[in-house]
Amino acid sequence: xxxxxxxxxxxxxxxxxxxxxxxxxxxxxxxxxxxxxxxxxxxxxxxxxxxxxxxxxxxxxxxxxxxxxxxxxxxxxxxxxxxxxxxxxxxxxxxxxxxxxxxxxxxxxxxxxxxxxxxxxxxxxxxxxxxxxxxxxxxxxxxxxxxxxxxxxxxxxxxxxxxxxxxxxxxxxxxxxxxxxxxxxxxxxxxxxxxx
Amino acid sequence: xxxxxxxxxxxxxxxxxxxxxxxxxxxxxxxxxxxxxxxxxxxxxxxxxxxxxxxxxxxxxxxxxxxxxxxxxxxxxxxxxxxxxxxxxxxxxxxxxxxxxxxxxxxxxxxxxxxxxxxxxxxxxxxxxxxxxxxxxxxxxxxxxxxxxxxxxxxxxxxxxxxxxxxxxxxxxxxxxxxxxxxxxxxxxxxxxxxxxxxxxxxxxxxxxxxxxxxxxxxxxx
Numbered sequence: 055x056x057x058x059x060x061x062x063x064x065x066x067x068x069x070x071x072x073x074x075x076x077x078x079x080x081x082x083x084x085x086x087x088x089x090x091x092x093x094x095x096x097x098x099x100x101x102x103x104x105x106x107x108x109x110x111x112x113x114x115x116x117x118x119x120x121x122x123x124x125x126x127x128x129x130x131x132x133x134x135x136x137x138x139x140x141x142x143x144x145x146x147x148x149x150x151x152x153x154x155x156x157x158x159x160x161x162x163x164x165x166x167x168x169x170x171x172x173x174x175x176x177x178x179x180x181x182x183x184x185x186x187x188x189x190x191x192x193x194x195x196x197x198x199x200x201x202x203x204x205x206x207x208x209x210x211x212x213x214x215x216x217x218x219x220x221x222x223x224x225x226x227x228x229x230x231x232x233x234x235x236x237x238x239x240x241x242x243x244x245x246x247x248x249x250x
Numbered sequence: 251x252x253x254x255x256x257x258x259x260x261x262x263x264x265x266x267x268x269x270x271x272x273x274x275x276x277x278x279x280x281x282x283x284x285x286x287x288x289x290x291x292x293x294x295x296x297x298x299x300x301x302x303x304x305x306x307x308x309x310x311x312x313x314x315x316x317x318x319x320x321x322x323x324x325x326x327x328x329x330x331x332x333x334x335x336x337x338x339x340x341x342x343x344x345x346x347x348x349x350x351x352x353x354x355x356x357x358x359x360x361x362x363x364x365x366x367x368x369x370x371x372x373x374x375x376x377x378x379x380x381x382x383x384x385x386x387x388x389x390x391x392x393x394x395x396x397x398x399x400x401x402x403x404x405x406x407x408x409x410x411x412x413x414x415x416x417x418x419x420x421x422x423x424x425x426x427x428x429x430x431x432x433x434x435x436x437x438x439x440x441x442x443x444x445x446x447x448x449x450x451x452x453x454x455x456x457x458x459x460x461x462x463x464x465x466x467x468x469x470x471x472x
């Protein structure tokens with residue numbers, strides 16, 4: 055082996071919500087206070103800072119740009135309505151990110167109920183994704199979009215967002231054994247998609 | 251380990267194995283080209299995934315958000331908010347005093363120190379931005395300072411909208427809280443490792459932030 059196996063302490067370095075710079079945090083604290091008091095211009099500044107992160111999370115979790123647009127709007131409206139509950143215990147970005155994850159997971163539960171159980175559609179969904187991909191060479195973002203919903207959800211939360219299996223299991227109400235199995239399946243599917 | 255690693259490959263990539271399990275996996279990867287190739291691919295994939303860049307939506311979503319929050323089905327109208335806040339500010343000042351009195355350390359302070367004199371009108375010359383020396387041992391003091399500075403700046407531009415009596419009440423509250431902050435810092439200078447004193451300082455800073463947030467909210471709504 056060229057490289058020893060990764061040890062637990064190596065970990066993935068990405069944190070769920072990267073801290074903003076101190077300067078951004080300072081001005082943001084004032085904007086959050088103003089927005090909580092009803093100042094929409096301050097809230098728009100907050101939106102501009104965080105929209106790329108929230109939309110990227112929504113796009114990867116939902117698997118489509120259209121759903122991500124709708125989810126992003128819902129998340130910011132919900133954030134506006136709940137700003138008064140933000141007490142500053144965590145960084146604002148962390149609070150917003152957690153709110154976004156919860157909103158997306160709730161949306162996904164509804165989606166799953168309206169369509170079918172996540173695991174039942176795995177093979178059909180992947181095949182459909184392959185058909186629609188045609189001969190096009192996929193980049194990683196495109197390949198993630200073509201994952202089955204359950205595997206995509208766990209993959210995005212773990213490998214992209216940096217959540218631990220225990221956290222993901224608690225959020226979506228399954229065991230860590232399930233999240234580990236879903237993660238491995240997602241990785242193998244991505245490997246196959248990217249090799250095509 | 252004769253069989254392929256299967257799901258253990260992901261555990262290897264995530265560094266979740268230790269001890270004998272890890273040694274066995276390493277031995278297998280040394281001898282199994284198929285698992286080794288998969289391991290290398292999954293490791294590269296994990297690294298690419300954590301480095302993915304965020305990108306904004308293709309279209310500006312703000313107009314839709316602004317329209318919805320302006321419609322505000324569940325958002326409290328500004329008029330209502332203003333009325334509630336206008337009623338609460340004198341109570342806010344009183345509450346700050348009560349909180350001070352309930353604090354053992356602060357109660358001592360109140361018996362030895364009168365509130366600092368405040369100007370009769372206007373917020374611009376107020377001692378809100380008065381620099382306060384800090385104990386290096388007080389955790390998170392810099393972040394408090396930053397938030398306080400920003401709120402003070404926001405308030406300075408909006409304070410002319412406030413009623414002079416409200417301004418006076420807020421100034422008195424802030425003067426009391428600043429006194430508690432100085433007292434805690436003076437004590438911390440003598441005993442920098444005191445958990446109690448550090449907590450007192452944090453509580454006083456929290457109170458100052460809360461007063462500033464509330465009065466800024468009132469000024470915005472005015």
